[in-house]
Amino acid sequence: MEKIAFLGLGHMGAPMARRLLSAGHPLTVWNRTAGKAAPLVREGARLAAGPAEAVRDADVVITMLTGPEAVCAVADAVVPGLRPGARWAEMSTVGPDVVRELAARLPEGVTLVDAPVTGSTDKAAAGRLGILAGGDADGLAHVLARFGAVTRTGPLGSGAALKLVVNTAVIGGVALVAEAMKLADALGLDEETARGALAGGHLGGAVGRAFATDVHFGSDLAVKDVVLATRAARLPAMEAVLAHYEAAAADPRIAHEDIARAAAHIRNTK
Known part of the structure; x- marks a missing residue:
């Protein structure tokens, strides 16, 4: 199974990451407050010291952060470390402008999908979120489906919009x-x-x-x-x-x- 890096373990990120662990994915996690990762580490996740380390060997990168500033700050560390063929699902609520800015920074061979979610913590834990996926989500659809029902919204940025x-x-x-x-x-x-x-x-x-x-x-x-x-x-x-x-x-x-x-x-x- 794909190696997944999950960045952002807040109220939504933690239960979403746990679903990936339960499905058997090798999972590396990072959170600005490292202590929030402890329960997932006890369950089998690997804790990275920083965003760059988290994504170094990842086939799939998932970001679930608080907003545009957090996503852009993490991108500064993540983008140089993304390997060719990596797929990045940006699942935060940031708006389409930020998604397009991220896409413009990506190295060749990396696919970005904007896939914010509808629903709250209860649905995140149960795998019943709604996933609004913009862009070429074919290579990520099976991973996104771990979180809930995937709706294809159109071109890159349309999910965020x-x-x-x-x-x-x-x-x-x-x-x-x-x-x-x-x-x-x-x-x-x-x-x-x-x-x-x-x-x-x-x-x-x-x-x-x-x-x-x-x-x-x-x-x-x-x-x-x-x-x-x-x-x-x-x-x-x-x-x-x-x-x-x-x-x-x-x-x-x-x-x-x-x-x-x-x-x-x-x-x-x-």
Whole structure:
């Protein structure tokens, strides 16, 4: 089986890497905070001292990092060490511009696929993520399928673009539900009655996400994604939503907590 290097072992990366180990792939891991790799090392992964070492002998490289800055910083170390024939799946949420910048830096013979995911930690552990794969994913499809259902989105960068569209809808929907519930509070409505009415309507999915307790998508990451989206297009409603999430991310008690906590913050803001 292919030798895989997995870089980035946060809330999503760790369970995804574990699925590769369970499938029998020889796995090398790296994380900026090395301690987060310890459980995977105990399960059979090899810990690399840095990104360059991680990818040196890899057939497949997977990056699952926090955002554009982290991906570009890691790329500085990774790109020179990629061997001809290597395939790189960039699975972070970074937007299509960063994907194209990475592609322009790659040595000849290296294939890049943008393959961000939909779903959260529960689906990552169960192998039920949605994979939005842009570019020539043929050589990586069987690896990506370890994480969930693969959707081919089009040319390189299209997966990253679609991920911004999906996340914008989710983040905006959660904020809208929070404000609708704030209105219900102001009008003196029973909380469960209002929530049930919203859940039974067109915003049902967003209602579930706004009150979720078993997933993780931090408010700080929501800010990053909305910033990427509002740079790509004029989105007045999302610019207003961004202010809500920035306020939540500025609160150290919930900055890294799930956006459901940000929804509660929006609802309780005077």
